[in-house]
Amino acid sequence: MKLLIISDTHGFEQELLQVKEKYDKEVDMMIHCGDSELPSNHVALVGFQAVKGNCDIGNFPNDTIRQVRDVNLFATHGHLYNVKMTLMNLQYRAEEVGAKIICFGHSHLAGCEFVDGRLYINPGSFHLPRRILERTYCILEVKETEFNVQFFDHMHHRVESLCKTFSRKEE
Numbered sequence: 001m002k003l004l005i006i007s008d009t010h011g012f013e014q015e016l017l018q019v020k021e022k023y024d025k026e027v028d029m030m031i032h033c034g035d036s037e038l039p040s041n042h043v044a045l046v047g048f049q050a051v052k053g054n055c056d057i058g059n060f061p062n063d064t065i066r067q068v069r070d071v072n073l074f075a076t077h078g079h080l081y082n083v084k085m086t087l088m089n090l091q092y093r094a095e096e097v098g099a100k101i102i103c104f105g106h107s108h109l110a111g112c113e114f115v116d117g118r119l120y121i122n123p124g125s126f127h128l129p130r131r132i133l134e135r136t137y138c139i140l141e142v143k144e145t146e147f148n149v150q151f152f153d154h155m156h157h158r159v160e161s162l163c164k165t166f167s168r169k170e171e
Contacts, residue, residue: 001069002026006137007033007077007105008125010055015126015154016044019137022156027139029066033105033123034077053077053105065097069142074099078106078122087120094118101140101147110136110159112149114166119147124162126154134159145169 004027009016016038020030024047034053038045040060052060054077063076074094081089084107094102101119109131110124124136134153141148151162 001028001142003028003068003073003140003142004030004137005033005075005103005121005123005140006031006126007103007123008035008053008108008127009037010035010125010127011037012127013038013042013044019126020044020047023139029068031064031066031073031075031103033075033103034060034079035105049075051075051077054079063093065099068101069144071100071142072098073101073103075103078104083107083122087115090120091115091118101142110134110138110151110162112138112162112164114147119149119166121149124151132159132162136162138162143168 004023030048032048032050034051035055037055040058049064052062066073074097103121108125112121123138126135129135136151138151145168147166149164151159153159
């Protein structure tokens with residue numbers, strides 16, 4: 001199963017539409033981790049499982065839980081869990097909801113890590129990245145034996161330094 005994960009687009013509606021159109025037929029699910037700064041019914045967000053960021057107004061849920069293959073995915077923006085300081089609050093919430101994949105934004109820091117059987121993914125910012133130059137999003141492929149996380153820049157080129165594969169045997 002393949003998922004498109006993006007966050008912190010901050011009003012970039014045309015750019016979000018382009019990413020959506022590129023992957024619409026290639027992915028099984030699209031997730032926006034908040035701060036789209038678009039109305040929840042905006043055409044660029046149609047088809048996304050979108051959550052509310054600290055810069056969003058309107059009818060978005062704060063969090064969402066979705067079944068991905070055989071695991072739960074938990075998506076949130078992160079501001080309500082203080083992710084700029086620690087992932088501990090996010091970890092506690094993931095444990096509460098039984099999530100093995102946790103997607104979040106807010107910090108504008110792209111990256112992924114596998115800790116205690118859980119995959120944490122921050123797709124970075126498609127508008128104002130921090131610590132790297134590339135405006136990023138990612139594609140997560142959930143396979144029977146592994147999680148494959150590929151990061152791409154706004155021109156759809158792989159950002160090799162961020163891409164990782166994790167064995168699910170560690171779950």
